[in-house]
Amino acid sequence: AQKITQTQPGMxxxxxxxxxxxxxxxxxxxxxxxxxxxxxSSGEMIFLIYQGSYDEQxxxxxxxxxxxxxxxxxxxxxISASQLGxxxxxxxxxxxxxxxxxxxxQLTFGSGTQLTVLP
Amino acid sequence: xxxxxQSPTHLIKTRGQQVTLRCSPISGHKSVSWYQQVLxxxxxxxxxxxxxxxxxxGNFPDRFSARQFPNYSSELNVNALLLGDSALYLCASSLVxxxxxxKLFFGSGTQLSVL
Numbered sequence: 001a002q003k004i005t006q007t008q009p010g011m012x013x014x015x016x017x018x019x020x021x022x023x024x025x026x027x028x029x030x031x032x033x034x035x036x037x038x039x040x041s042s043g044e045m046i047f048l049i050y051q052g053s054y055d056e057q058x059x060x061x062x063x064x065x066x067x068x069x070x071x072x073x074x075x076x077x078x079i080s081a082s083q084l085g086x087x088x089x090x091x092x093x094x095x096x097x098x099x100x101x102x103x104x105x106q107l108t109f110g111s112g113t114q115l116t117v118l119p
Numbered sequence: 120x121x122x123x124x125q126s127p128t129h130l131i132k133t134r135g136q137q138v139t140l141r142c143s144p145i146s147g148h149k150s151v152s153w154y155q156q157v158l159x160x161x162x163x164x165x166x167x168x169x170x171x172x173x174x175x176x177g178n179f180p181d182r183f184s185a186r187q188f189p190n191y192s193s194e195l196n197v198n199a200l201l202l203g204d205s206a207l208y209l210c211a212s213s214l215v216x217x218x219x220x221x222k223l224f225f226g227s228g229t230q231l232s233v234l
Contacts (some may be wrong), residue, residue, distance in 0.1 A: 004161070033220055043207055044122075045162070045225035052220060091161050095221070105221060106152065106175055109161030 002027045004092050004110035011115050013082045020067070021077040021113045023092030031097040034075040035107065036066065039089040048090075051075060082117045089114050121145070123226035125210050131232045132200050140195040140229045144212030150174075151193040152223065153185060156207040168193055197231075205233045 003026040013019035025034065036048040051059045051066045059066045067076040075094075079086055093107040124143045132138050144151050150169045154162035164177040168187035182198045191212075197204055207230050211223035 035222075037225075042227055043209075043230070044227040045209060045211070045223075047222050047224070050220050050222065093161075106164035106167060106177065107154075107162075107223065109163070111159075111161050 002029070002032070002094050002096050002108040004094055004108055006092055006110035006113050008113045009111075011113055012118060013079075013115065014118050015084060016081055018078060018080045019082055019115065021079070021090050021092075021115065023075045023077065023110060025073050025075060025092070025094050027073075027094065027096050029096035033095045033097070034066070034068070035093045035095070036064070036075075036077045037091045037093060037109075038086075039091060039112070041088070045091070049077065079115075084117050084119060087115060087117045123210055123212050123224055125208075125226040125229050127229060128227070129230045129232075131234065133234050134200055134202060136200050136233075137196065137198045138200060138231060140197075140208050140210075140231070142193045142195070142210030142212075142226060144191050144193070144210075145214075145224055148212035148214050148224070149191055150213045150215070150221075151187055151191065152211045152213075153193070153195045154209040154211065155179075156209055156228070158206070162209055165195070200233045202233050205231060207231075 005024045032053045034051045037045045049061045049064045065078045089112045091112045093109045152167040153165040156162040166185045167175040171187045185195045187193045207228040209228045211225045
């Protein structure tokens with residue numbers, strides 16, 4: 001079984017500043033993937049970034065980077081140069097790949113962090 | 120290209136009724152998954168279908184069922200609705216299945232309210 005913990009229910013950041021959203025995970029799988037999604041008030045989940053457990057380098061996608069610390073089982077999202085449009089809910093999620101996990105390959109989500117960017 | 124489309128966007132039902140939610144995946148995507156998102160929580164996995172076969176089921180009662188059609192669209196059915204079924208129901212599609220970095224593309228969801 002997998003578990004994702006996001007301990008920050010809400011975060012505030014000033015426009016143009018960087019912000020880090022925390023995510024810790026727990027899994028018995030040796031191979032797994034970590035994802036971050038953004039959910040604006042419209043409801044749609046928007047994919048931001050992916051990190052594989054065996055990837056040697058931290059993932060980056062434009063202003064998004066993932067600070068992956070495998071030994072600590074953390075996968076924090078860093079947003080640089082925050083914009084007003086970044087205000088949304090952010091979810092960390094994971095997918096395990098062991099055969100014992102079954103074949104569904106579903107994502108397990110955390111409870112999310114509401115980010116508010118201040119002008 | 121159109122993204123994942125879901126209908127209806129909002130739905131109000133009473134306890135004991137039945138509901139059908141619909142999802143059209145992105146063109147070319149053969150895998151469809153359903154998630155339930157209760158207010159204030161992250162989405163929870165309900166079903167995954169790939170090539171019209173059920174490939175996984177989450178921890179939901181048998182009142183929940185789904186199917187995938189030859190055109191890869193999907194329906195989620197919930198019978199004997201309970202107040203606790205009130206949630207945002209998200210559909211997601213993906214191009215391939217079983218690869219480590221399989222990325223899910225989500226629709227905007229159907230907001231179901233059970234009174």
